[in-house]
Amino acid sequence: MAVAALGLPRLQLFDSSGRPLAGGLLDSYAAGTTTPLATYADALGVTPNANPIVCDSGGFCDVWLTTAVAYKFRARTSAGVTLWTVDNITLAATSTAAQLLPTGCSITATGPSTFTGSAGDSKLVISGALEANKIILGVSVTVLQQFGTSQGAASLAFGDPGLIDRWGSGLSLLVGTKPLRQGGMPLYSVATDLWLSIEQGLFDGTGSAQAMVYSIGLT
Secondary structure: OOEEEOOOOOEEOEOOOOOEOOOOEEEEEEOOOOOEOOOEOOOOOOOEOOOOEEOOOOOEEOOEEEOOOOEEEEEEOOOOOEEEEEEEEOOOOOOOHHHHOOOOEEEEEEEEEEOEOOOOOOEEEEEEEEOEOOEEEEEEEEEEEOOOOOOOOOEEEEEEOOEEEEEEEEEOOOOEEOOOOOOOOOEEOOOEEEEEEEEOOOOOOOOEEEEEEEEEEEO
16 A cells, blocks of 8 residues: 655644644545545554544644545544535555656666676676666675785776776775766666776785666666
8 A cells, every 4th residue: 555645744734814723633534425534644554543633733743645545634623613624635656766767668776796706806807797788877886895905905996898987996995885976877789797996906815895787778
């Protein structure tokens, strides 16, 4: 079940003079009826509101509705005097990222894939990690085991063979996910290797890293 907020950041009700409806009551029904219909106090739709909902001293309340379901609402004073009734309120579900893409496109995350290499290498490689005919939106790299300095390693850079530091350069050898620079959005006609370069030295065999590739392509 999906829910959406009736008012953001919170719903606030007012009396007939425009003052916040302190202690006001909000009844919720199925559209066109007097059959109570649940609303929720949270974005997950886990905690039902009381019906009627009782506003706080500022006339505020948290109201999340089941999406694509028609409601009727009645606002009353704390003494039960009806102020207004509104019928046929329906909220659409929030669009997902996939629904916002043009028809026939999809965003994919590939990985995590592990860089491979041998002690003495100047770079580590994930073969074909940059897929053909997909726009590469970004790449993230996470160092799983700290890179040592016994063979002069000073920092890391990663990218494709044509532009080694496309997605990051001068990165720490330490464990953790690395911050990225803007690397453009390349598109490769054939699958292309992803490189992790050992700057100012060679790989000494103690380090380990993985990568996630985010891309958009035709489905």
